[in-house]
Amino acid sequence: MKINVFWIIALVAVVVAPRGEVTMAAETVTCDPEELSPCLEAITIGTPPSKDCCDKLTEQMPCLCGYIKDPNFGKFINTPNAEKVQKSCGISLPKC
Template sequence: MAAAKATRTLVCIILLVAAVMMMAVPGEAATCSPTQLSPCAPAIIGNAAPTAACCGRVKAHPASCLCKYKKDPNLKRYVNSPNGKKLFAACKVRLPSC
């Protein structure tokens, strides 16, 4: 049972990374890449507490990028999810209103 849950979680993370990779824009890769938030995947997908690395990445990520993610059909479900909102609250990062 635990192995099946771990497999599902891994598949979700892989799908998230794949979705993120598909939306990467070459000119904005250095400043607005959702893959920079990969340390936050367990908190968003698996309901784990965000790590210090995750919070550091979220705090360093430009608000304009978060707005893009909120509007992107592939990513908005993660940003706007209950776990996403918990992550921003736990990291003391205000989610921008876009």
């Protein structure tokens, strides 16, 4: 089963999810799915993702497994538009 995180992004932009922190090297990433809202149009309408969308998706990479495993978001990950966003941004999903 191919996992695609971009429907999670769309749902997250609408629903407020719990926030947490993940430490990466010398920086801290706040796991806030709302940060991925720049990808909403690309996922729901199918427009090409913006640079901001790709940047935010890359920034939130340490959080993606948590988003994928969340039952509220996990069911939205296998969609054609979400896969297009992933490919356009050059993002490989983590193995969770």
